Each structure stands twice: as structure tokens, then as C-alpha cells.
Amino acid sequence: HHFAHPGNRFWPVLHRSGFTPRQLKPSEQDELPGYGLGITNMVARATARADELTPEELREGGRLLSARVEASGPSWLAVVGVTAYRTAFGDRHARIGPQERTIGGARVWALPNPSG
Template sequence: MVAMRLPARLCPKPRILFVGINPSLTSARVGHHFAGPGNPFYRLLQAAGFVPRPMTFVDDVRLPEYGLALTNIAERATREAAELTAADYARGRKRLARTIATIRPAVVAFVGSTAYRQFFGPGSTSGPGAKPERVCGATVFVVPNPSGRNAAYPRFVDKLVWYRRLRRWVDRLDD
């Protein structure tokens, strides 16, 4: 069986590089990030002011127009992140570090604490918000995973608080 992969949506020097864990099977099948039924990622981007109009997963190719880029730490699509192996994450860390060094984002925003911890290791701080680490000069922030399975942030408004904080934080960096 051939592993399904999803191309990253990259641009040079984005304001923010959003980094998810890995693509869902649905996202890999349709060729767009955060394509799961009801996934609010694009609604969060619009409500937080990152994009000026409502978007859906088919608009992920337009994110670079707004200075946003999107990738995952692990490339292999799975039904659940728990299916990923240590080798998937090891390859992903190397690839992500190269991507960050190449495109030079101002901010690396990990979409969920799992993606953040998989990149920085078990000693990294937990929870959403600004982090002390830097990657190739980029500052680091964690926003809640938008998945409906995210028990820590079950409601849209709970997630939106952190996406808005990221927006304010990035705006301060621009000043």
C-alpha cells in the first residue's frame, strides 16, 4: 500500500508557518489540509483576523497570499496521530527544520501541543501560548489543535481565544 502524503503550502518568509501533526486520511485523499468534516481551522483563521474572508479547506492553496504557510511535522497520513511511529517523527523533525531554515518564517505556530512536543522533545513546556524556543530565528507559539476530538478545548470559542492571542502576538512582532 502506498502511503498518502499531502503537499505543504509554503511561501518565502511567511509571517506564520502553521505546523500540524500529520494529515488525516480525508485531507490526503482530497489534497487539502484540515479537510475533516467540521474542522474549524479556517473559521478560526478568519475569526482571529488572519484572513479577511471566510475560507474552507479548498482555499489552503491561498494561504500564502496572506503571509501564511502550512505543513505538518509528519508527512504520512493516518486515521489517528497515534498510528505514527518514532521513525515518522524523526524524519519529520529533520524535514521541518530544513523547511523552516529555507522559508524563514517569522513565527512557527504549532497546531497542538503534540506537534510542539514531538519537535522539541519531552522537556518542552506544555499548553498553548508563546514558547521560549526559537527555530532558525523564528519565534514559537502553540495554538490548540482545532479537532473536535480536542477534549481540552472542546468549543470553538475556547480555541479562538488562543488564535486571537497568536494574532495579537504576531502583530506586536511586526511593530
């Protein structure tokens, strides 16, 4: 499950930000579509740390994620990890927050990584 480590801040922050009516457990991630939310990986390889992903993997992940967003048509895309975002989308100067770019019509936010 995504962000399943007990100390990870993703699920508490998702709830406290008002996206879910209660704090979900990682095992309940399948409930997200019911709230109009989705979750996916940019790179489909589990790692202990984000810096274990190569720039090539991140760029390919950005390409695949862009295609998925274009096909599914969400209004918003939030990318967790500003460093990964910078690499995946070739935006060296991106900062946390809303981005100038859109992807498939979706507004884009870069967020800090909640994984400690």
C-alpha cells in the first residue's frame, strides 16, 4: 500500500487537509476514488528512499504519468516530492506549490514528500 510506514505523514495530512472525512489507513486506499481522489506511483518500483530512483526512471515515470493524466482527465495532479517532480518533468526551478504547467488540462501541484 502507498505510504504504509507507520510514521508516514501522508494519510494524516490528507485527512487534516479536508480531502477525506476521516483518516484512512493505507489498507483503505481503494476508498480514495469514492472521494474523487486517486493514487499511483510515478515509478513502479519500491524503494526505501526516493534517492534510489534514477533520473532515467523518473523521466520515464513522468512521461507515463502524463499519458495517464491525459487519458483520465483529472482537474488536479499532485506530485509528492518536489525533487522527483523537478527531474520527472524537467523543471529544475520548481518549488513546492502550484506549478505554471498543466498536464492534459490538469493543474499541477508539487508537494513535499511526507516520508520523513
